[in-house]
Amino acid sequence: MPNLPVLVIGGGPAGLEAARGVADLGYKAVLVEKESVLGGRPILESYAALTPDMRNTEEAMNEMIGRISNNEAVDIRTGATVTAVEGEAPNFKVTLQNGSGAETLDVSSVIVSTGFQHFDPGRETQMYGYYEFDDVITLTDAEKMLKAGKFVRPSTGEAPKRVAFIQCVGSRDRQIGNKWCSKVCCGIASKQASEIRHFVPDAKLFIFYIDLRAYGFWEDELYWKAQEENKVNYIRGIVTEINKRGESVVVKGEDTTMGRPMEIPMDMVILSVGMEPSEGTKDMSKLFNLPLESHGYIATTGGALNTVETTVPGVFIAGAAGGPADLEDSVSMAGAAASRACAFIRKSEMAVA
Amino acid sequence: MSHASNGAPTVITPPKVAERIFKRQGNPEKEDYREQLFELEAKGELEVIRVPEPYVEVETKFGRKKKIPLEHTWHHKSCGQCGHIPGYPTSIFWLHRQFGFDYFDPKDQTSCTAWNYYASSTSNPPAQASIAVRNFSQAHVDGYFPFIHCGTSYGHYKETRDQIIHFPKLREQVRRIMDRLNMPFAFPEEIVHYSEWLHVMRDRIAERKVLDLSNVTVSVHPACHYHKLIPEDAIYNDDIYNGQRTSVVTGIAQALGAKVADYSNWHDCCGFGFSHILVNRDFSRSFAAIRKIERMKEEANPDLVLAHDTGCLTTLDKSQFATRAHNRKVGIPVMSDVQFAALAMGAHPYKVCQLHWHGVDNKPLLEKMGIDHEKAWAEFEEQAEKIKSGETQFMTWEEADA
Ligand SMILES: Cc1cc2nc3c(=O)[nH]c(=O)nc-3n(C[C@H](O)[C@H](O)[C@H](O)COP(=O)(O)OP(=O)(O)OC[C@H]3O[C@@H](n4cnc5c(N)ncnc54)[C@H](O)[C@@H]3O)c2cc1C
Ligand code: SF4
Numbered sequence: 001m002p003n004l005p006v007l008v009i010g011g012g013p014a015g016l017e018a019a020r021g022v023a024d025l026g027y028k029a030v031l032v033e034k035e036s037v038l039g040g041r042p043i044l045e046s047y048a049a050l051t052p053d054m055r056n057t058e059e060a061m062n063e064m065i066g067r068i069s070n071n072e073a074v075d076i077r078t079g080a081t082v083t084a085v086e087g088e089a090p091n092f093k094v095t096l097q098n099g100s101g102a103e104t105l106d107v108s109s110v111i112v113s114t115g116f117q118h119f120d121p122g123r124e125t126q127m128y129g130y131y132e133f134d135d136v137i138t139l140t141d142a143e144k145m146l147k148a149g150k151f152v153r154p155s156t157g158e159a160p161k162r163v164a165f166i167q168c169v170g171s172r173d174r175q176i177g178n179k180w181c182s183k184v185c186c187g188i189a190s191k192q193a194s195e196i197r198h199f200v201p202d203a204k205l206f207i208f209y210i211d212l213r214a215y216g217f218w219e220d221e222l223y224w225k226a227q228e229e230n231k232v233n234y235i236r237g238i239v240t241e242i243n244k245r246g247e248s249v250v251v252k253g254e255d256t257t258m259g260r261p262m263e264i265p266m267d268m269v270i271l272s273v274g275m276e277p278s279e280g281t282k283d284m285s286k287l288f289n290l291p292l293e294s295h296g297y298i299a300t301t302g303g304a305l306n307t308v309e310t311t312v313p314g315v316f317i318a319g320a321a322g323g324p325a326d327l328e329d330s331v332s333m334a335g336a337a338a339s340r341a342c343a344f345i346r347k348s349e350m351a352v353a
Numbered sequence: 354m355s356h357a358s359n360g361a362p363t364v365i366t367p368p369k370v371a372e373r374i375f376k377r378q379g380n381p382e383k384e385d386y387r388e389q390l391f392e393l394e395a396k397g398e399l400e401v402i403r404v405p406e407p408y409v410e411v412e413t414k415f416g417r418k419k420k421i422p423l424e425h426t427w428h429h430k431s432c433g434q435c436g437h438i439p440g441y442p443t444s445i446f447w448l449h450r451q452f453g454f455d456y457f458d459p460k461d462q463t464s465c466t467a468w469n470y471y472a473s474s475t476s477n478p479p480a481q482a483s484i485a486v487r488n489f490s491q492a493h494v495d496g497y498f499p500f501i502h503c504g505t506s507y508g509h510y511k512e513t514r515d516q517i518i519h520f521p522k523l524r525e526q527v528r529r530i531m532d533r534l535n536m537p538f539a540f541p542e543e544i545v546h547y548s549e550w551l552h553v554m555r556d557r558i559a560e561r562k563v564l565d566l567s568n569v570t571v572s573v574h575p576a577c578h579y580h581k582l583i584p585e586d587a588i589y590n591d592d593i594y595n596g597q598r599t600s601v602v603t604g605i606a607q608a609l610g611a612k613v614a615d616y617s618n619w620h621d622c623c624g625f626g627f628s629h630i631l632v633n634r635d636f637s638r639s640f641a642a643i644r645k646i647e648r649m650k651e652e653a654n655p656d657l658v659l660a661h662d663t664g665c666l667t668t669l670d671k672s673q674f675a676t677r678a679h680n681r682k683v684g685i686p687v688m689s690d691v692q693f694a695a696l697a698m699g700a701h702p703y704k705v706c707q708l709h710w711h712g713v714d715n716k717p718l719l720e721k722m723g724i725d726h727e728k729a730w731a732e733f734e735e736q737a738e739k740i741k742s743g744e745t746q747f748m749t750w751e752e753a754d755a
Contacts, residue, residue, distance in 0.1 A: 122375040122597060124415060127620065131375045131595035134367075141367030148365035157366065245617035245652060252620075 003349075004108035005030045005075065006341045007094060009082055009284055012040020014319025014330040014337075015113035016064040021338025022111075023073035027345060030105060031074055032096060034081040034280060038065045040115055042327075048146035048195065050327060051187045052221040057147070081280070085287055089314020090348040108348070109314040109341045110288065112298060113334065114280035116320035119170025119178065119273040127241035128169060128271055135249045136242055136269045138169075139185065142192050151199040153267050155247075159200045160267035164251050165189040166239045167209040171274030171324075180295050182274030183324040187218045189272045190226040197230040205232045206264070208239045208253065237262065242269055274324070281321040288315050297323045308337040316340050375596050377416035377589075385417075387542055389518045398524060399517075402493050402541040409553040411588050414580075414599075419588065420543055421553045422500070424454035427492035431503030432464045433663035440688075440707025441666070442502055443753075444695035445547050447705045448558070450750060451698060457497040462488055467509035472631035478516060479526035485513045486527050486538055493539035500545055504662025507546045508578030511586055514544065546579060548601040548661035549588055551691055555608035562697040564723050566611040571693075572655040572685075573602045573613060574645065574669060576662035577622050602661050602690045609697045614653030618644055623665040630668060641672035646683050656718050658687045674712040686715035702726060703733035704753040 006022045008015045011033030022029040037043055039061040042050065047057040068074040080098035087093050090108040118140055121130040129136045134155040145151050153160040167189060171182040186209065193205045207226075212234060214223040226232040239253035248265035255262045277297045284290070285298050290310045293299035298317045301309045308316045318337040319330035394401045404420040413419050426449075434441040449456045466484055470476050492499040501507045516523055517540065524538075531538045551558070580587040580599040593600035593607070598619070606613050624630070624641030646669065649655055660666045670687040677683055692706045702708045702724055708715050709730075719726040736752060739745045745752075 120376070120378065122373075122595070123378050126414070126597050129597065131370060131373050131597050134369050137367040144365050144367065150364050152364060152366060154366045154369065157364070241620050243617045243619060244615065250617050 003028065003345070004090065004106050006338075006345070007032065007082070007092070007105070007107040007110045008113060009110065010040070010113035010115055010280060010319070010321070011035075011038040011076075011078065012113060012115045012319060012330070013042065013061070013064065013327050014115065014321070014325075014334040015040070015111070016061075016068060017331045017334035018111045018113055018318050018338045018341075019074045020064070020067050020071070021335050022342060023068065023071050025338065025342040027073070027342050029068075029074045030077065030107065031068065032077045032080050032082060034079070036079050038069075038076070038078065045118075045140040046144045046147045047140075048143050049191070051184070051191045052218050054191070082284070082287065089312075090345060092314070108345045109316070111316045111318055111334075111337045111341055112281070112284045112288070112290070112310075112321050113318040113330075113337075114284050114321045115278050116275040116281070116324070117278040119182075119276055121169050121271045121273050123170070124173075124176035128166065128239075128269070129242045129244070129249070130271060133242070133244055133249050135267065136271065138271045138273045139188055139192065140273070142196075142270050146192060146195050146199075149199075151196050160203055161200075162204045162206070162264075162266045163193075163196060163200075163268045163270065164206040164208060164239075164264070164266045165193060165270045165272055166242075166251070167207065167212075167272045168238065169271040169273050170276070172210060178274065178276065178295075180274075180324055181213060183213070183329075184326045185272035185274055186213045187222045187326070189270070190214065190218075190222040190232065192270065193232040194222075194226045194230040197232070205230070206266075207232060207234050208237060208251070209234060210238050211236070235262075275320060277321065284321075288312055290315060290317075293323070295323070297321065307333055308340055314341075314344055370595070373595075375591065377412070377591075377596065384518075386514060386518060390514075390540055390542065393518070393524075398528075399538040399540050400493065402489065402498060402539050404542050404545075405498050411549070411553060412590065413585055414587050414589050415585050417585070419549075419586065421545055421549050422498050423550070423554070424449070424452075424456060425497055426454075426500035426545075426550075427457045427459060427495055427497035429459075429462055429465075429488060429492075429499055429501045429503070429506060431506060431663045433468075433505070433667060434502060437667045437671075438663065438689070438707075438710060440692055440705065440710060441663070444689070444692045444700060444706055445502060447695050447700050447750075447753070448551075448554075448691065448698070451561070452554075452557070456500075457492075457495055459491065459495065461491060465503070465506035465509055467505045468631065470509070471505075472628040478520075478523055479530070481509075482513050482517055482523055482527050483530040485510050486517075486531060486540065487534065487536065489541055490531065490536045490539040492541075493537060498545075499541050500547060500550065502547050502663075504546065504576035504578040505664055507544060508576075508582035510544050511583040514540065515583070544586065546601075546661070548579070548605075548690055551694060552588060552601045552604045555605045555694075558605070558694050558698060559608040559610070562609055563699040564697050566609050566697060566722060568612075569657060569718070569721055570612045570614050570653065570655045571606050571657045571659050572616055572649045572653045573606065573619070574623055574658055574660045574665055575599050575602055575619070576660065576665050577627075578662055578664075602659050605690050605694055606659055609694065611693075614649075614655050616649045616652040618648045621645060623660070623668045624672060625664040625668040630664065637668055638672040638675050641668045642676035642681055642683050645669060646673055646685055647681065650682055650685060655685060656721055657693070657715075658685050659690050659693055660687060661690050670712045684713060686711065686713045686718045688715075696722065696724065701732070701753055702729050704729075704736060704748060709733075
């Protein structure tokens, strides 16, 4: 029985950690990433610093990439994806497609780590004016500016005086069908507001939220810091619409603490867009016949007690392909998926022997 | 942090609106009421009135295709329009006639009674639903497709559709009433508002316009009943507000070459407020004048407000009359999209569009549109005189066009 490699699909934080885990456990991995670079959303969307420890994203991701790129046990295929699969574990035959053609590979098991995509803020909620006003941007647009080291108002190129974040855009919204909390956006908004404070010290900063979800250490490391050290105003009350008045973008909604409607002119609005399963995640679920859980992410079999195993033997998932996840979740899941995949191969080796 | 070679931070600005590409992603988790109606039909519970050919398919908020019939329509009129703004339904008919479309103007339609229900919750679901179904069934019997003039009826009938689909007991009650009336239980495949027809006709109307409207600025007030109540039925176009707001009204104004000016209270109610106009009239009046009209004046300074619902039109127009007494900065003429379209195609401002019923002085606007209102008024008076003297009983379409 040849020791066939584990196929890891998706080279984001989860895929990178899964490939490393497999290699560290003494098995081989093939890491397939459809983009030309590794690093997933944090690199593709140019995140500035990572929560909660504010590490430089590029540096942190390069460290993860470094651990596998000089590792003989990991075969990295960028600009490629999986287009067909035959057979079953531990003898899958998969077709990889890249720019120059197709190739067939024999693999023993699979870790799907194809991640998430950001909610498109123009879709059903449709009252936030992302496609109407230059000064309405998303968290990822803001990350790019923060990374570049200058935070300006898109319409004028000048420092904004008033900036608002709108939480839960595309998340926790039964009306549009996204009935989940995206877990990270409260933290990211708090982080970004704190960073903006450094670039524009005299700006007024607001975060409009339903309820603020900064679980675990994020409460102390992000939320209280933003509030106490960086003077970010948290206003409970979800915004219903954004419109334009003169040069300002006007945020309208209800202040639910004060119990009254509000209408506040801003220079800039940042939409805290949530997570949805990525196209790659949906494609791989079809290809490998993996059932989706009720929200559209790939389902696992054991709920809280088994976060990585799918109904197809030998196929595991890691990271945001399985549901909204921060880096800690994604990387921890990847470690679990790597160990389960290796255990799976080992058991099949023993069964043959 | 990245820096340019001279040490200064690189300035990155997010993509400008023109570079942001919006793609509709399809239906959220929502039931498809057409499928449900067809299922009920298959079970023999009701008859679905098909949208007649020729129809145009347009995209709704969530990307489904809605069929808008061009002709063979049964005109469900509005009590408010006919009472307060008679030039409104007349303009709808006038346009149909200009295109030679087959339509039916029923004499036995009842009011939808939605005002009654919004204001006082009198009546009850079976009575409300039966009124809707009776009107629809009459259209079906007459061989036409129901075509709703009023935004209130349109919104209310969509709510009724939900109830009819979801409550078997209600269907049973309506069925008993329909049986006693000896009529079928019919329900249309789509509930269509006249402004949707106007929207799909906009290019054809624009081709036949006789006025230059390029120096006319309009601000649009969309009806809550149209785009907020059961929002999945409302029409959206990717090239109007980038697909972010409903495209009816704005679409026709743009097609006719008028300038559409935006203002920050676009989404706000006109002040009518479902029930406020009936139970809290002062609130309605001040909301209409201060929140809507004054804002438009300050921010957009339009020559005209275009609306597409009876309640909105009446509230926006007549409230200005009341608030003028308090020296407020009001005074913008209000009319419906269809009156504007008819004027653009050469309809008579008084004989067809009946602008003399409107509360705000619209003469400066008519001058800007290139309409000789003095001559038009003299023509209208001449007609009125004939009726007064008993020479004729009413004005015919031929006389209206003369
Ligand atoms: C604005 C924003 C900021 C964030 N900042 C932080 C933060 O500071 N700290 C934090 O803990 N979390 C943060 N997160 C969450 C973080 O981005 C995710 O936890 C993490 O990216 C999930 O990693 P992943 O590998 O599962 O998925 P992804 O990062 O989505 O990576 C998936 C990879 O799979 C690839 N792929 C997809 N389909 C295919 C396919 N068919 N074939 C091959 N490859 C494919 C993709 O190209 C991508 O490279 C942030 C999220 C948002 C929305
Ligand atoms: S993390 Fe915060 S902003 Fe994001 S969905 Fe949850 S509650 Fe909303």
